[in-house]
Amino acid sequence: MQNPLYLPRQAGFSLIELVIATALSLILVAGVATVYMGSRQTYNARDELSTMQENARTAIKVLTKHLEHAGYTTPARLPLAKAFYVEGDPAPVSKSCGGGASSIAISDPDDLAATLDNDDPNNSGDSIGVVFFADSALAVDCGNELMPLACQAQAAPHPEYAQIYNTFYVATVAGMPNLLCAGSRSTAPLEVAEGVEAMQLAYGLDQNADGTVDNYLDAAAVKLANRWDQVRTIKASLLLRSREPVFNTAEARTYTLLGTDYSRNDRYQRTVHTAVIYLRNLAVNEGV
Incomplete structure (x- = not known):
C-alpha cells in the first residue's frame, strides 16, 4: 500500500504580513527622519543664534569704540562747531597739509554717511556720522587708518585739517546685510559686522546741564531743535539676521527697534540687541 504524498507546510511571510512589516518599517524610517531633521534644525538654530550674538557683540563694540570719539578736541580744546556730521552739512573736502599729505583719503566723500533718521521699516534704518580732531593720542578712523602726522592737530596748517569723520550705516553686500563703517582716512567703506539688517539710534540729551540724560530723541528731532550740543549718550538698537534660513516654513514676526517695527x-532667525553708548568727550563734567 502506497503512503500518501506528504507536502511540507510552506514557511515564510504571507502577503499581508509583508505589507504590515513594510508599513511599520516606513513609519520607523519616517520617525527617525523626523527626529533627525528636528535635531538638525535645532543644531542649525543654535549655531546661527551663536553667530548672531557674536556679530552683535562685534557691532556694538565697534560702534562704542568709535562713536565715543565724537567731539574729541585734543587737550588744546580746539573749536568744534558740532560733534556730529548731519544730513545737510557740507560734504568734507580734502585739504593739503604739505609734504604730499592730505586730510581726507576716502575715494568718494559721498560714502561718508551723515547722521540721518530713517523709520521706514522697509529700509535698513538710521545712519550716523561723528567728528573729532586727530592728534598724537588719537589719530585713526574706524577703518584703523592713520591721519598723516602733517595733518594732525599739533602740526596741521589749520585745525579744520585735523578733523576725522567716522560714519556707520547698514547696507547689503553680496546678498548679506552688514554694518559698515566709512572713515575719512579709509579709501572705501569697511564691513564691520555680518548679519546686521537694521539699526535704529536715539540720542540722549542733557537739557539742564546737570550731568544726567533727561530724554531721548531721534536724529530728526535733535536736528529740528538744534540740540546737538546737548547730546551725551547714544542708544543703539540692532536687528541681526541669520546667515541661512533656519525654520522649515516661513514665520511672520515683528521686531521693535526703539519704537520702529520691522515685520518679517x-x-x-532674528534677534534684537540694544546698548547705550556714553560720549565721554561730550559729558558735562568734562567741561564741554
Whole structure:
C-alpha cells in the first residue's frame, strides 16, 4: 500500500504580513527622519543664534569704540562747531597739509554717511556720522587708518585739517546685510559686522546741564531743535539676521527697534540687541 504524498507546510511571510512589516518599517524610517531633521534644525538654530550674538557683540563694540570719539578736541580744546556730521552739512573736502599729505583719503566723500533718521521699516534704518580732531593720542578712523602726522592737530596748517569723520550705516553686500563703517582716512567703506539688517539710534540729551540724560530723541528731532550740543549718550538698537534660513516654513514676526517695527515673514532667525553708548568727550563734567 502506497503512503500518501506528504507536502511540507510552506514557511515564510504571507502577503499581508509583508505589507504590515513594510508599513511599520516606513513609519520607523519616517520617525527617525523626523527626529533627525528636528535635531538638525535645532543644531542649525543654535549655531546661527551663536553667530548672531557674536556679530552683535562685534557691532556694538565697534560702534562704542568709535562713536565715543565724537567731539574729541585734543587737550588744546580746539573749536568744534558740532560733534556730529548731519544730513545737510557740507560734504568734507580734502585739504593739503604739505609734504604730499592730505586730510581726507576716502575715494568718494559721498560714502561718508551723515547722521540721518530713517523709520521706514522697509529700509535698513538710521545712519550716523561723528567728528573729532586727530592728534598724537588719537589719530585713526574706524577703518584703523592713520591721519598723516602733517595733518594732525599739533602740526596741521589749520585745525579744520585735523578733523576725522567716522560714519556707520547698514547696507547689503553680496546678498548679506552688514554694518559698515566709512572713515575719512579709509579709501572705501569697511564691513564691520555680518548679519546686521537694521539699526535704529536715539540720542540722549542733557537739557539742564546737570550731568544726567533727561530724554531721548531721534536724529530728526535733535536736528529740528538744534540740540546737538546737548547730546551725551547714544542708544543703539540692532536687528541681526541669520546667515541661512533656519525654520522649515516661513514665520511672520515683528521686531521693535526703539519704537520702529520691522515685520518679517520668512525662514530666517532674528534677534534684537540694544546698548547705550556714553560720549565721554561730550559729558558735562568734562567741561564741554
